Amino acid sequence: METEEAQQVDGSQRQHFEWWHHSHPTFAGITGFFAGMLFVTALPGAFAGLLRLLFDHETSEQLFPFVLLALALPIAMLIKRKTRRFAQFMFVGMVVTALVVLGVASLVLYFMVDA
Structure with missing residues (x-):
């Protein structure tokens, strides 16, 4: 009886995470792209904040x-x-994010100087 209950618990755990398709072809692409975006935007900011907390300017x-x-x-x-x-x-996400940030920054700078 105990093994049957253990199998039911194991089966319910598998069903609980069925939406998390690790083997799906787009899983690595989507998670890698957004990890690259975070890597370019959040990591330097967090590093700078941590350095600023620990050391002088x-x-x-x-x-x-x-x-x-x-x-x-x-x-x-x-x-x-x-x-x-x-x-x-992840590299694609990093490059695209860097290009978008640099493009928007250059356009903003152009319009600020031109005006």
Whole structure:
């Protein structure tokens, strides 16, 4: 009787997470793209905030370029076969986000100077 209850609990846990399709072809693409977006936008800001909390202004400015060491994570994920697809879409998300931010910033600057 106990094994039957354990199987029912195990089956209900599987049904509970059926919406989370890890093997679905678009899962890695969507999660990688949005992880890349967060990587470009939130990581430098969080790093700068943490440095500002821990150090004075001059030291924080000197240590900020070390945020580029975080690029080792997606590069390392490109090497391993299991995470390669995720890392490729993560790079796409990073590049697209950077292009959008730079494009919007340049347009805003152009219109501010032109006006």
